[in-house]
Amino acid sequence: MNKKLLNQIISIINDVDDMTIATVRADGYPQATTVSYMNEGLTIYFMTTSNAQKAKNIALNNKVSLTINRDYENWSNIEGLSMGGLAILVSDPEEKQKIGDLLLKKFPEAVQYEPAEGADIDLAFFRIEPKVISLLDYEQSFGHTELIKL
16 A cells, blocks of 8 residues: 555544544444444454443444545545454453554543442454455545555
8 A cells, every 4th residue: 555545544543532433233224323433553353341332233244344534624634444353352451452552542431430449341353354345535526535454
């Protein structure tokens, strides 16, 4: 991938706090949910409760799509991306710790939502491994996209 596109994609991912992630329900319907996320380069992490519908969906089919978009004031400033990838349930304690550290760095206020010792909350940590990215950049031209296969 060309370095300019890579930098633009990572800039969008770094600068935005929420994404919409689409998973596939057991009945075959897609489900789109907004979640906060953290990242290291192109790799995206998010957490949810283990019994959340999106976690159940990923357990059945770990192919996901997501969108991340910058805020904009007019159409000529639209910039965002969609990504197709695999959502991997993280079980390694060191990687979970890294995700927690990334969370607190990006969202320091999250410390107040940390489950109390002995709380009956089971969190699921996910890593999204990107496979294809579509970059949307209206500053180039109306509807301009770049497709990047990884």
